[in-house]
Amino acid sequence: MWTYRKSLLAAVCVFTIFYLFKSSRSSSASTSNTASFGLGSRGRSYPPSLSTKNRPSSQQTIENLASKPLRERLRYQFPYDLESKFPAYIWQTWKYSPASGEFGENLRPLEASWTEQHPGFIHEVVTDDAALHLIKYLYASVPEVTEAYASMPLPVLKADFFRYLILLARGGIYSDIDTQALKPATDWLPKDFDRSTVGLVVGIEADATDRKDWAQWYSRRIQFCQWTIQSKPGHPALRDLVATVTEETLRMKKQGILKANKMDKSVVEFTGPAVFTDAIFSYFNNESFFDYSARGANISVIDFAGISSQKKVGDVIVLPITSFSPGVEQMGAGGIDDPMAFVKHEFSGVWKPESERMKNN
Structure with a gap:
């Protein structure tokens, strides 16, 4: 009993x-x-163990927060929750809304492909005027950021900065207006993969690790593309990137060189794929987030040379060149019918003057 x-x-x-x-x-x-x-082709172990040292406390008073450094205030304003879902947003920017008659007919099928491949997502094409108001709203508590955005002298600088700002604040997918979605974002990772361990998805734009003349063509030997990015809100790599761009913008403004023909940095180095790539590698090797004591080596370009499938480093997934650059016919990229082809970039250079479009960026 x-x-x-x-x-x-x-x-x-x-x-x-x-x-x-x-x-x-x-x-x-x-x-x-x-x-x-x-596991890379050279047998080096990934990912580095997540580190808990030097993690800042989430407890802050409003009075104390105002005196904190920019990165600390951004972290407080846009907290990062790795285990949350990727937000179902698609963000794009352009001079005109798709509802406008001035929206280019050549862009309509490209823009529509994102809605067709992501029927349950909120898809926003944010115009230049609307972008300024949106950034002022999202970053009202961080005035340096709104000042930097409003002060940028070129539309391309604002377009670059906007993608980092909107993903840090709201998360989701950003993709340039001249890209075509070949497969939904749900297919970018295997179906059985635990997405609660990933907070950022980036793709390789250039893999020039086997070229001695790489500097003549690209800003970095391994260069991550920023025409398509997926992120959860508050990701630390984006937070650092936003802070870096803000600080550089205000530095040049103070020095009186924040003008189209006076800046001491090129667009690529200032807001483009060079600074984006640097931010990703900086995050990979930041001991505040990862414990490298057992690995004994930093993450470097060699870790991504010639990859043909997804590679996970910490909470970041790096996609091979085929994923966001199919059909470029170089650096090992497959065609648009390759199973790993997810987004096709038309490389139309829509941000450039008409006379310079279709040339190398």
Whole structure:
């Protein structure tokens, strides 16, 4: 006959067995994901262990916050939750709304492809005028950022900066207006992959690790593209990038050189793929987020040379060149029918003057 004591003991045993089984399953799944994504061709281990040292406290008073550095205030304003879902937003920018008759007919099928591939997503094409108001609203508590955005002398600078700002604040997917969605974002990672371990998805634009003349063509030997990015809000790499661009903008403004023909940085280095690539590598090697004591080496360009599938580093997925640059017919990129082809960039240079379009960026 079951007594109360025996029933309680049995319940505790069942609960313990269930907990251990669940923990074992979770550990097994995590190991599987790391194995599929974490080993490069040279056998170097990934990802580095997440570090808990130097993590700032989330407890802040409004009075103390105002005196904190820019990065600290951005972290407070836009907290990062790795285990949250990727927001179902698609952000694009252009001079005109798709509802306008001035929206280019050549852009309509490209813009429509994002809605067609993502029917459950909110898809916004933000005009230049609307972008300024949106940034002022989202970053009202961080006036340096709004000042930097409003002070930029070229539309391309604002277009670059906008993508980082909107993803940091709201997350989702940003993609240039001259891109075509070939596959939905749900296909960018394997179906059984644990998306609660990923906060940022980037693609390789250039892999010039085997070229001695790489500097004549690209700003970095491994260059990450920023015409398409997926992120959860508050990602630390984007936070640092926003702070860097803000600081550089205000520095040039103070020096009186924040003008189209006077800036001491090119567009690519100031807001484009060079500074974006640097921010990603800086994050990969930031000991505030990762523990490299067991690995003994930094993440470098060689870790991404010639990759043909997704590679996971910490909470970042790096896609091969085929994913966002199919059909370029160089650096090992596959065609648009390749299983790893997700987004096609038309490289029309729509941000350039008409006379300079269709030339190399």
